[in-house]
Amino acid sequence: MPVSLAGAGLGLRRALLDALIEAPAGAFDFLECAPDNWIGVGGRLGDKLAELSSRHPLSCHGLSLSLGGPDPLDADFLRKTRDFLDRHHVALYSEHLSYCSADGHLYDLLPIPFTDEAVRHVAARIRDVQDALGRRIAIENVSYYAAPFQALSEIDFINAVLIEADCDLLLDVNNVFVNAINHGYDARAFIQAMPTARIASLHIAGHFDEADDLKIDTHGTSVKDDVWALLGFTYATHGVRPTLLERDFNIPPLAELLGEIERIRHLQRDAA
Template sequence: MSPHTPTLPRGVGVSLKALHYRDALAGPRGPAFFEIHAENFLHPGGPAHRWLEAIRRDHRLSIHGVGLSLGGNAPPAREALAERAVLLRRYEPDVFSEHLAWSSFGGEYFNDLLPIACTPESLARVVAHVGAVQDALGRRILIENPATYLRAGDTIPEPEFIASLVRASDCGLLLDLNNVVVSAINHRFDPLRYLEALPLDAVGEVHLAGHAMREDSTGQTICIDSHDGPVQAPTWALYRALLERTGPLPTLIEWDSNLPDYATLLAEADRAAH
């Protein structure tokens, strides 16, 4: 990939939602960058694009894809890649990222990130799909580690699978620490050991988000990747542990529903910056 692939600043950014467009544009205080979901901007025109164009003039931008289904059985559709290439040319984001998950099968899109099996066969497929995306977009992309509720028949430990993917695809890693915490609770592993098995030198962005704890019918905890509240203590602890190993990294406060006011969102970003 091009050695000139841009990168995000090593500061703290926030998710950009319609509720906050006016505040984001008004400034004067802003986050280090904003992040949008690619799929929310695939329509041709109108007010959302007008806001984003105006905000982009003064701010760094990350575009986060949630729908390319890179862990799926089929490669991403040519039209889907073409649409994202148009979006990237329009906004020239500092980074484009996608997920280690699947969400499409048999011509249907499931609006969720579904778990893949970490196997050699699946690794070869994901490497090919990531390669197709990087070729179509003409840039190195970041791949995000998943949050899961069940395992789909892994034969390779997930962090090892991710390390192999990063090596074989020359992609970067979007390290979602909340996903690590959610999966660690749901599958009962040590999040710090998981972290240490990842290729930390490939991390191009960190995600921090809130999660929700529920009890199942047997009284055991299940942790839901909800993105609907402040970042919680175990995720902050893992973040501190990460930064001790890597130094400062571009970090996003990912808040997708039950949105707070803009000042509260920026205050959450300040917590990560200090």
């Protein structure tokens, strides 16, 4: 059976495999990987993943289901994903509230129009995914730079999908901060409008300051002070949730990442 998540986790990247295996006990509370990048991987890498998942709770964050897309869901991929989640006793599976394919892969996570029709479309697909995986999933609020159409506000769109699909939320605090700057809304008001009971976990990451009014969600730098402050506000508003530090490139030595893990833990202790 899946184990529960708690505390502060770290993204499992291949460049960190050996360091994670050798890390002292208690250095992090859980790991998260993208099953899309690990399904079918065997040999030395597969053995290391199995070792880590046997020692640490594992969450999974999908990349390619394309929940908002027009193409049929990939039943074979869903079957393989379910097998992966079961084999590694994954505590939580999440995917992006976006799409990445339309008659072929688009190699990006693209925003869904904020409309009632899109709510019904994506919610039906999330329900199908939950049925196929035999588990409840969480959807992540994504960063975006241009919105195709907004009949609803982003807040109303996300809340409507959560209710219609009867799924949970992976609240990405950095994405809220980035979108708030880029689209001119109040990040704290957005956080407050998210439904506490639906929040399964949180993500936090670094971003690039292109300009005062343009932030790029890169996952390639340390977390900014304003985002740390927003994470603390999120805990104060909704209570402590398991929180994942994402770092996808410019990956520093593990010790530096563990310093950020400790900062998450410090904020969690303060909130508790």
